[in-house]
C-alpha cells in the first residue's frame with residue numbers, strides 16, 4: 032500500500048501527526064480510524080504522538096479538522112493542535128492567507144499565522160464551576176472547572192516546589208476519572224501562581240492518559256480560573272512542563288463568563304514523514 036504522507040508537529044511540546052485528508056480516505060470508517068490513530072501514536076512502535084489531526088474539506092471555512100487523542104478518542108478541541116493545524120495549512124498551501132478559519136466539533140476557530148508563532152481565537156468557554164471539593168488519590172483537594180472546548184479541572188497549589196514534586200500521573204488520573212466529572216471525564220491541571228502575569232502548569236490529559244508537556248485548552252482554563260480568583264491580570268503567560276510559554280488574552284464579561292479568548296505560542300514542524308503501513 033502507498034506510504035501515508037504526514038507532518039510531525041509540536042505545539043509547545045504537545046505533539047501531533049498531521050495528515051491532509053481532503054481526499055477523505057481516512058475517518059470514513061470510525062473503528063478503522065480509531066485503530067489507525069492508536070497504532071500511529073504508539074511511541075517507539077510507530078511515529079508516536081499525543082494525537083492525530085486530519086485536515087478535511089469544508090463548504091464554508093478554509094478547512095475543517097478532526098482531532099483524535101492518542102487513545103483513539105475524538106475530542107471537540109485542542110488548543111495546541113489548532114495552532115499546528117493552522118500552520119500546517121499555511122505551509123502546505125491549503126490556505127494562502129495568514130488569517131484563516133476552520134471548523135471543529137467545538138465550533139469555528141480563527142487563526143493568524145506569523146512564521147512559527149500562531150495565535151488562535153478559541154470558542155467561548157462555558158460551564159464554569161468554582162471551588163469543587165474532591166477526595167482524589169487519598170487527598171482532599173479543591174478544583175475549579177471550566178469547559179474551554181474540552182472539559183478542564185484546575186487545582187491551584189500554594190507553592191511551585193509542591194507542583195514540581197506532585198505525582199501528576201496519579202493525582203491527574205484520580206481527578207480525570209472522578210465520579211464528579213463522569214461520563215465525559217475531564218483533563219486535570221495543577222497550577223502554581225508565579226506572579227500577577229504568570230502561571231506554572233502541569234496537565235494530565237484525558238485521552239492521552241498521562242501528563243503532556245503542554246495543553247493549550249488547559250492553559251486557558253488555568254488562566255481564566257486564576258483570573259476569576261483575582262490572582263492574575265490579562266494577558267496571562269503560562270509556563271508549561273516542556274518549558275515553553277503560552278500567552279492567553281481574554282475579556283471577562285461577568286462571574287465565570289469569558290469571551291474573546293486567544294491562545295498564542297509557537298507551532299513547529301519536526302519533520303515531514305512517509306508512514307509505512309508495517310508499523311500500524
Ligand SMILES: N[C@H](CCC[C@H](N)C(=O)O)C(=O)O
Nearest residue numbers: 106109110111181246247248
Ligand atoms: N486531551 C484533550 C484534547 C486535547 C487538549 C490539549 N492537547 C490542548 O492542547 O488543548 C481532551 O480530550 O479533552
